Amino acid sequence: MNLPKTDFGPAPPGLRVRNMQLGWESRILVENLSFDAAPNSWTCLLGESGVGKSTLLRTVAGLVKAFPGGVFEGSDGLPLDGRIAYMAQQDLLLPWLNATSNVALGARLRGEKPDLEKVAELLARTGISDRALAKSGEMSGGERQRVALARTMMEARPIVLMDEPFSALDAITRTQLQDLAFELLHDRTVVMVTHDPFEALRLGTAIHIVRTGDNAGHVSLFPPGHALRDPTDPALRDTYHAIMDALSQRGTADAEHREACQ
Amino acid sequence: MKLLRPALVFGGLLVIWHVAVSIFEIAPFILPGPVSVLAVAFERADILLGHAGITLAEILLGLLFGTILGASSALMMAYFRQARSWLLPVLVISQAIPVFALAPVLVLWFGYGIVPKVAMATLIIYFPVTAAFYDGLRRTETGWIDLAQTMGASKAAVLLQIRFPAALPAFASGLRVAAAVAPIGAVVGEWVGASAGLGYYMLLMNGRVQTAAMFAALFVLAIMSVCIYFAIDAALRRLISWQPDGDPSIR
Numbered sequence: 001m002n003l004p005k006t007d008f009g010p011a012p013p014g015l016r017v018r019n020m021q022l023g024w025e026s027r028i029l030v031e032n033l034s035f036d037a038a039p040n041s042w043t044c045l046l047g048e049s050g051v052g053k054s055t056l057l058r059t060v061a062g063l064v065k066a067f068p069g070g071v072f073e074g075s076d077g078l079p080l081d082g083r084i085a086y087m088a089q090q091d092l093l094l095p096w097l098n099a100t101s102n103v104a105l106g107a108r109l110r111g112e113k114p115d116l117e118k119v120a121e122l123l124a125r126t127g128i129s130d131r132a133l134a135k136s137g138e139m140s141g142g143e144r145q146r147v148a149l150a151r152t153m154m155e156a157r158p159i160v161l162m163d164e165p166f167s168a169l170d171a172i173t174r175t176q177l178q179d180l181a182f183e184l185l186h187d188r189t190v191v192m193v194t195h196d197p198f199e200a201l202r203l204g205t206a207i208h209i210v211r212t213g214d215n216a217g218h219v220s221l222f223p224p225g226h227a228l229r230d231p232t233d234p235a236l237r238d239t240y241h242a243i244m245d246a247l248s249q250r251g252t253a254d255a256e257h258r259e260a261c262q
Numbered sequence: 263m264k265l266l267r268p269a270l271v272f273g274g275l276l277v278i279w280h281v282a283v284s285i286f287e288i289a290p291f292i293l294p295g296p297v298s299v300l301a302v303a304f305e306r307a308d309i310l311l312g313h314a315g316i317t318l319a320e321i322l323l324g325l326l327f328g329t330i331l332g333a334s335s336a337l338m339m340a341y342f343r344q345a346r347s348w349l350l351p352v353l354v355i356s357q358a359i360p361v362f363a364l365a366p367v368l369v370l371w372f373g374y375g376i377v378p379k380v381a382m383a384t385l386i387i388y389f390p391v392t393a394a395f396y397d398g399l400r401r402t403e404t405g406w407i408d409l410a411q412t413m414g415a416s417k418a419a420v421l422l423q424i425r426f427p428a429a430l431p432a433f434a435s436g437l438r439v440a441a442a443v444a445p446i447g448a449v450v451g452e453w454v455g456a457s458a459g460l461g462y463y464m465l466l467m468n469g470r471v472q473t474a475a476m477f478a479a480l481f482v483l484a485i486m487s488v489c490i491y492f493a494i495d496a497a498l499r500r501l502i503s504w505q506p507d508g509d510p511s512i513r
Contacts, residue, residue, distance in 0.1 A: 155413060
């Protein structure tokens with residue numbers, strides 16, 4: 001693959017998470033969650049619904065206050081302010097702006113003059129140049145998530161947090177967007193929450209499975225080979241089973257019940 | 263077809279009116295028939311239009327000031343936590359005291375001219391505009407605000423570039439209500455004390471038992487109000503064309 005040059009020098013910083021608590025004040029689900037996202041790698045967080053993975057991402061992004069004692073910082077030991085881009089499950093495009101203005105949203109909000117050349121370049125790289133003037137109501141789910149990806153790229157932040165960004169898409173579109181995101185974000189540190197073991201197998205350099213209950217904590221897996229992997233590759237079968245074992249540790253009935261309650 | 267149906271309904275009502283008046287032999291000073299009302303309306307068109315112009319000015323100025331006042335109140339309440347606790351009582355009181363009861367006071371203070379009528383219309387639409395817009399500002403999709411925060415947006419930028427446009431559909435609902443009730447404010451103001459305007463003319467004709475002329479004034483007022491409503495509705499639709507039109511409960 002012919003990759004464009006990186007925006008972040010030799011390597012972006014990694015992410016260090018220490019002693020984070022997940023859950024609510026009244027009911028703590030996971031204590032002392034600690035893990036590292038290696039610089040310039042793709043880290044996937046898997047776990048039951050309701051365990052607080054999204055809250056973890058939102059905390060790291062500075063949107064929610066952390067429980068006392070929790071530490072999150074760059075692997076260089078510096079705070080994360082201004083170094084994080086955030087991509088959610090919903091595309092979060094503003095319906096009154098066209099694709100170009102949505103991609104340039106960050107600059108507009110900060111009162112800067114948006115670099116329209118870069119916007120056009122990113123729309124081209126995400127394959128939606130022809131939709132540059134379309135509003136979100138006129139685009140498909142896949143197109144909207146491409147715009148969201150371009151908007152994330154536009155922010156030029158070294159660490160990207162993604163909260164199930166592709167889960168609302170159909171299988172084919174999801175695979176296309178995984179490929180695209182992996183190519184575009186190759187020079188950044190990505191932490192992605194996902195429900196989909198195949199997505200984790202496909203993209204993850206490291207996969208952390210967050211668990212609650214008696215085995216609270218997390219299991220880390222490092223699938224063999226390099227992304228983008230083929231999840232049906234027999235070499236990944238063991239990792240797949242390890243993921244499923246780790247996920248179902250607490251008994252499937254409860255997990256299904258939680259899923260149904262969501 | 264879109265225009266034909268309301269025209270048919272309107273025409274049908276006129277026919278029922280006409281038939282009812284003829285069959286029950288209602289005295290013309292109680293309820294004149296549509297034919298005599300229309301005849302008077304054409305006969306006195308210049309007088310009616312003169313009064314209508316004044317009422318229209320009152321309504322439009324009231325809409326303008328009420329909208330500006332309501333929108334800025336809502337923005338202040340959304341931006342400053344402090345302003346909320348100060349402005350909310352004002353908002354509730356503005357609705358708790360019936361504007362009709364205030365009309366004589368306003369006339370006493372501002373005289374018989376256009377000012378108390380504009381004040382009445384302003385007061386009567388202040389609440390729906392403020393309440394609807396503030397509600398819209400409060401209910402912004404939290405994901406948008408989160409995203410803006412990670413992008414390093416200031417509170418003011420979030421308010422003006424995200425919450426404000428996101429609240430426009432709610433603001434539009436408030437404005438539509440305002441467009442429908444603003445004429446009430448203006449006419450009530452004219453009833454209490456005026457030297458011109460459709461409300462004044464109606465009272466004058468009532469006193470002279472010229473019921474047909476009174477109905478003609480009412481007719482002009484109704485047409486004017488409907489036109490104002492549809493003009494504002496059309497402008498709002500254009501402004502928020504990005505909003506999908508349709509009942510979300512059906513989707």
